[in-house]
Amino acid sequence: MSAGGDIARTRVAPPRAPSGVVEETLPAVGREDAADPGMPSGATQTVKPLPAWERHLPKVYVVLLALAVLGLAFFPSVANDYSVTLALTVLLTVCLASSWNIISGFSGYVSFGHAGFFGIGAYTGALLIYHDTVPWILAVLAAGVGTALVALLIGYPTLRLRGPYFAITMLGLSELARIVVTAWDSLTFGGSGVYLPILYERSERLTNYYAMLILAVLVVLVSYTVGTSAFGLRLLAIRDDEGAAQAMGVNTTGHKIAAFTLSSFFPGAAGAIYARHNGYIDPPTFFAVIWSIRAISTSILGGQGTILGPIIGAVVLTLVSEQVWALDPNAYQIIFGALIVLVVLFMPGGLIALGQRWGWLLRSRRL
Numbered sequence: 171m172s173a174g175g176d177i178a179r180t181r182v183a184p185p186r187a188p189s190g191v192v193e194e195t196l197p198a199v200g201r202e203d204a205a206d207p208g209m210p211s212g213a214t215q216t217v218k219p220l221p222a223w224e225r226h227l228p229k230v231y232v233v234l235l236a237l238a239v240l241g242l243a244f245f246p247s248v249a250n251d252y253s254v255t256l257a258l259t260v261l262l263t264v265c266l267a268s269s270w271n272i273i274s275g276f277s278g279y280v281s282f283g284h285a286g287f288f289g290i291g292a293y294t295g296a297l298l299i300y301h302d303t304v305p306w307i308l309a310v311l312a313a314g315v316g317t318a319l320v321a322l323l324i325g326y327p328t329l330r331l332r333g334p335y336f337a338i339t340m341l342g343l344s345e346l347a348r349i350v351v352t353a354w355d356s357l358t359f360g361g362s363g364v365y366l367p368i369l370y371e372r373s374e375r376l377t378n379y380y381a382m383l384i385l386a387v388l389v390v391l392v393s394y395t396v397g398t399s400a401f402g403l404r405l406l407a408i409r410d411d412e413g414a415a416q417a418m419g420v421n422t423t424g425h426k427i428a429a430f431t432l433s434s435f436f437p438g439a440a441g442a443i444y445a446r447h448n449g450y451i452d453p454p455t456f457f458a459v460i461w462s463i464r465a466i467s468t469s470i471l472g473g474q475g476t477i478l479g480p481i482i483g484a485v486v487l488t489l490v491s492e493q494v495w496a497l498d499p500n501a502y503q504i505i506f507g508a509l510i511v512l513v514v515l516f517m518p519g520g521l522i523a524l525g526q527r528w529g530w531l532l533r534s535r536r537l
Contacts, residue, residue: 231394235387242383246376258379258447260488261386262440266461267468267480268389269436273429274466275474276402278409279329280337282462286344287317287434288441289457293351295442296364296451310381310442317438318431325427332412341459348457363452366445378447385443389436390481396429397477405429409475437461467510473522482521 242261246254266284274280291313298309328339351358358364369375396402407415408422416422445451464487472483490509495502517524 235390239383239387243380246379251372251375254376254379255447256488256492258382259492260484261379261382262444263464263468263484263488264386264481265382265389265436265440266465267472267484268386268393269433270462270465271469271474271476271480272393272396272433273426275469275476275479276396276405276409277426277429278412279332279426279430280466281340281430281433282337282459282466283340283344283434284437284465285457285459285461286340286347287321287437288461289344289351289453290320290347291317291438291441292445292451292456293358293364293441294438296366296445297358299366299446300364306377306446307381310439310446313442314435314439317441318435321431321434322427325430326423329423329426329430341462344457344459344462348453351457352453358453361453363450364445366449366451368449369446375447378443381443382440382447385436385439390477392432393480394477396432401425401428406475437465467506467513469520470510471513471520473520476520476522479520479522486521 242257245257249257266288270281270284294316295306295309295313298304298312299306303309304312324343328336328343331339352360354360355362369378396405404415404420404425407418407420408425412422441456445456468483468487469480470483471479471487472481473479487509491502491506494505513520519526
């Protein structure tokens with residue numbers, strides 16, 4: 171046996187972590203900071219010890235979430251209608267970005283289908299409200315469940331595609347949904363759109379705001395659960411190397427379909443709430459690809475594949491966009507696009523990765 175072979179089989183014990191310091195050792199496959207691809211299969215990699223307080227992050231998140239919900243709940247009592255609408259837009263963007271992050275950030279399957287789910291949910295909820303079939307809150311739930319069922323049906327054939335093929339397929343399906351809604355005028359009123367009952371009282375309009383707030387809290391909790399669970403770790407393994415994950419026994423098809431179905435519920439429900447808030451919907455507006463672009467750009471800005479990234483990106487991007495629009499509506503698209511290009515070129519991991527690189531944030535799956 172050669173000396174090189176003996177060395178290759180020698181396992182050097184890592185130094186013990188100091189008392190009170192958590193040392194994290196995870197499999198090489200599936201970690202966000204992937205190990206050296208030349209490492210033998212099944213080898214472990216010792217990463218930088220995490221601070222002892224990292225284990226208390228869930229408690230910190232509970233406190234921060236409670237304070238945020240409390241503040242947003244009382245916000246309408248001290249704000250005008252414009253500010254409330256802007257806050258509703260931020261919450262809508264959180265729903266779109268965090269739900270997109272479940273399938274694309276954690277799993278690595280970049281989807282342009284959120285515009286389709288948003289439009290389908292908007293029309294499902296709007297038609298139920300228009301015909302007074304069920305109470306509006308049940309219409310919102312039906313919209314979310316309906317888009318989840320659509321995702322479940324198309325998940326198996328579409329998720330067999332990878333990379334740009336999956337992205338283009340989802341873009342095509344969104345466009346197909348828009349064409350079907352436009353042509354099926356006996357049900358959807360076609361290009362004429364759907365006019366919903368006008369909400370004259372401010373208290374009635376605020377119900378849309380609080381419904382969007384509840385939906386945003388729910389998607390944040392789901393995102394945290396996925397990001398910190400074994401299910402989320404398997405999604406990360408699929409993102410990093412799907413073939414290796416499958417070889418290690420991960421049911422890649424089942425995990426992808428579950429993530430895809432889960433992520434599609436929230437744009438559908440958000441579309442129904444936004445339709446009721448808007449009072450009028452039509453296919454060109456609610457099936458516009460800008461809804462997918464907004465979800466993608468927000469996640470990229472904050473940091474896709476993280477829990478806090480889509481939330482931070484939603485707040486920053488929505489407020490910046492609003493200011494740019496107020497200054498010059500004609501330059502809005504140019505500045506918006508340039509901002510995304512700069513983030514992709516110079517901050518590919520988003521604001522979260524930038525904070526980690528500068529030492530402001532620790533490298534943890536709980537972020």
